[in-house]
Amino acid sequence: MGDTKSFAEAGADLELVGIQKRFPGFTAIEHLDLTIPAGSFFALLGPSGCGKTTTLRLVAGLEDPTAGKILLGGKDVTSLKPHKRPVNTVFQSYALFPHMTILENVAFGLRRRKIADPLGKAHEVLRLVELDHVADRKPAQLSGGQQQRVALARAVVNRPALLLLDEPLGALDLKLRRQMQFELKQIQQEVGLTFLHVTHDQEEAMTMADTVAVMNKGRIEQMGAPEELYELPRTVFVANFLGQSNLFLVDVEGGTDQVIHTASVSGRISLPRARSERDSGTMTVGVRPEKLRLHAAAPPADANVNVIGPARIIDVSFIGVSTQYTVEVPGAGDVHVFSQNVEAGPAASLGDEVWLSWLVEHTFGLADDHLETGALTADFSTQAIAAQAVSE
Ligand SMILES: Nc1ncnc2c1ncn2[C@@H]1O[C@H](COP(=O)(O)OP(=O)(O)O)[C@@H](O)[C@H]1O
Numbered sequence: 001m002g003d004t005k006s007f008a009e010a011g012a013d014l015e016l017v018g019i020q021k022r023f024p025g026f027t028a029i030e031h032l033d034l035t036i037p038a039g040s041f042f043a044l045l046g047p048s049g050c051g052k053t054t055t056l057r058l059v060a061g062l063e064d065p066t067a068g069k070i071l072l073g074g075k076d077v078t079s080l081k082p083h084k085r086p087v088n089t090v091f092q093s094y095a096l097f098p099h100m101t102i103l104e105n106v107a108f109g110l111r112r113r114k115i116a117d118p119l120g121k122a123h124e125v126l127r128l129v130e131l132d133h134v135a136d137r138k139p140a141q142l143s144g145g146q147q148q149r150v151a152l153a154r155a156v157v158n159r160p161a162l163l164l165l166d167e168p169l170g171a172l173d174l175k176l177r178r179q180m181q182f183e184l185k186q187i188q189q190e191v192g193l194t195f196l197h198v199t200h201d202q203e204e205a206m207t208m209a210d211t212v213a214v215m216n217k218g219r220i221e222q223m224g225a226p227e228e229l230y231e232l233p234r235t236v237f238v239a240n241f242l243g244q245s246n247l248f249l250v251d252v253e254g255g256t257d258q259v260i261h262t263a264s265v266s267g268r269i270s271l272p273r274a275r276s277e278r279d280s281g282t283m284t285v286g287v288r289p290e291k292l293r294l295h296a297a298a299p300p301a302d303a304n305v306n307v308i309g310p311a312r313i314i315d316v317s318f319i320g321v322s323t324q325y326t327v328e329v330p331g332a333g334d335v336h337v338f339s340q341n342v343e344a345g346p347a348a349s350l351g352d353e354v355w356l357s358w359l360v361e362h363t364f365g366l367a368d369d370h371l372e373t374g375a376l377t378a379d380f381s382t383q384a385i386a387a388q389a390v391s392e
């Protein structure tokens, strides 16, 4: 990508302090405390209707909070008009001016604010998104992905301290979307601005952001680096919304300083104390599908390994890089196992009786003392869970 030095102006910290937003008869945001450090790529991830757009509109100044403060670079901007805030937004529908050239679209905001050399600056940012060669075309002559990059250039050229992205890749097909995710991340790293990206697509959030906040019904359930959220979810919602999980309802039976022992209908399950939100009573424990191993016979007892079985394979799906097995575990419903295809041919077949094992250290203990009905057997896709959340 081109010379971007003059765009390497630092972003600003964003702080949301005790934000609440009520619409007549509906509370969209319960209570939001959030600090996004300058220069970070932050993703707000949650199902449709959880309050993501409302959060962005509050930051942009298009809505007033019912309670709370918004600070940008340490300065209280809560009562500033939208155009006075150093914030730009890229929406899902990028709404370029159809009659203007790409160059004029990008220069538009600079001209309006009477910034010197608008065309020079527009060319510079078009080089950044690798579209300077189409500067003289009209938007209709570009592909969807290219138009998206123009929309991004049009926002970045204003050098906002904070760039808000509201599902900006939603209109693109899957392949283009993956490519744009990569490019968007590169651009963010080059310009060093603060990006607040909202999406309902967990893969998009995980691949792009350095920090992900998982939002559910107007609250942040958990926040952290993608790996951290994936390896150690703290609630049933996060365990199921971010990737897939196998969850078991268990009763704590005791343990040691290091480990909690639990009993479930499927057998004894142990987990590290440090990876558990609870240590007594009824709780939910989980393990990710790629951590499970299949065995044709009960593996020998080992204090570091959890074993359940016998169970039966009721579905085998060959995905290419992996094979996904659905295993019916008496009393626990369906358990999913992802097995990498390092050897040719499946390790187990439909109808086989199997035992499942995984390392105690891969088990996590959730804050919930119950499993939502269907959490084990329902369609695990983000879309389906999002739809469920909306119809509640
Ligand atoms: N102007 C409004 N009046 C009443 N309810 C609203 C308004 N704007 C948003 N909502 C409600 O607030 C909730 C959150 O909406 P939104 O922030 O758009 O969610 P998301 O972007 O996560 O899909 C939804 O239930 C929505 O219907």
Ligand SMILES: [Mg+2]
Residues within 6 Å of the ligand: 052, 053, 054
């Ligand atoms: Mg939205």
